[in-house]
Amino acid sequence: MRLLDSRRALISCGIAALCTLTACAGYTPAPVSDTAALNTGPTALDTEPADAPTDAPTVQAVEDEPETGTRQTKWGPMSEADQELIKKVRLASLWEMPMAQDAIQRANSARVRQVSKEIAAQHHVLDRQVRDLAAKLKVKLPVQPTDQQQDWMADISGRSGSAYDTTYVKWLRLAHGQIFTLIGTVRGTTQNTLVRRFSEQANAAVLNHQRLLESTGLTTPESFPTPST
Template sequence: MGGALTLTLAALAYPSMIGVSTVTTAQDRVIENTQWGPLTEADRDFVVKVRAAGLWEYPVGQIGLQKGGTQAVKVASQHLVDGHAGLDDTCRKIAPLLNITLPNLASPQQQGFVTQLQSESGKQFDSDFANILRMTHGSIFNTVAKIRSTTKNSLVRQLADQANVTVLDHITVMEKTGLVNFDQTLFNQTTPPKLPAVDLTPPPPAAGQPQVVLTPPANSTETPQQIPGASPTIG
């Protein structure tokens, strides 16, 4: 798959490797005072979550463009690729300004979603694609709203604005496939499996490892965000 190579469902403290299933008691703790406003643990974790989401949803979108059995699934796949390339560009622009370390790999759970969908085909692929992605986007949607309403950091606020539009778009295109089993998906969304913390946390990047870039497609509909003080991203 070209470009690069998964979504984190709860709070994580990165790169201290606290599992996303465990909400820290100090999410409002200020960890950095920046010219864009104070940065809290929750703010930092949100930037990492958005990055991690793209690291699995972008390749799944590429898979869907190849395997999707209906036009609606292919459209949803294109939205995944476009949307997460755009969000990834913003994450990579603001992370160095805020002294945030970004992962290069998704969590084991997220990588498992990719592996599962890679192994499927036909109607099974289409159904699992729509339901897994509707579940994960529904889970992160509440987090986006909470960060947007509470952060005092203008860069995090800008990312939350962008994520709000993108996540809602992705929820909508999954529902338009007509394949979402709402009862099961909403149950899975509100009652996630209790997995070990290590399965829910993206590993930190290896020292000296080049940063993974989610390259926008040639026909991308996303407009790169203008970030004051940010260096141009590569990709």
């Protein structure tokens, strides 16, 4: 009888212990309140030092990285003048294309609107040619107009009516006239076969644009540069 009572007591203790373990198994510990050791912020690679300069220069135009001297290519030597022509033709497209597109919509004269449509289309072709040429010859191209060209754009855009037309024709004709000398120099001196062919394409385009602008009847004496003495 005493042995039976002892076994019953052991069984009761075992059941109690099992219940205690079961209750503990369902317990979930509370989150750690001390998060000082957790790195929840950005890593060092995502941030800059507090004393990092904020006015670091950015690469924008080719003028910031001048390329000097003659370079050898498989199409022949490429001189500084050759490279200058490629860059200046690109610069011309950067401001003349958007202004021609603007004039198609805003010009007062129907003739100026028609001329602008032709100039815009031809500049689109010329710009594709100059970008293809620059890629082959590894010439870095400008990405925005010069300060002077931006001034011309602002002067044109700030006008309306007939004043818009005359200012537009004035600056475009002046710009085309300025590049003629460089085109002639490169055509006569370049030893690079690709540049020589491109100079002829550029010359034809510029001459045609000059004629188109003059056909508007707005190339007054005021639109011509002052003759050199």
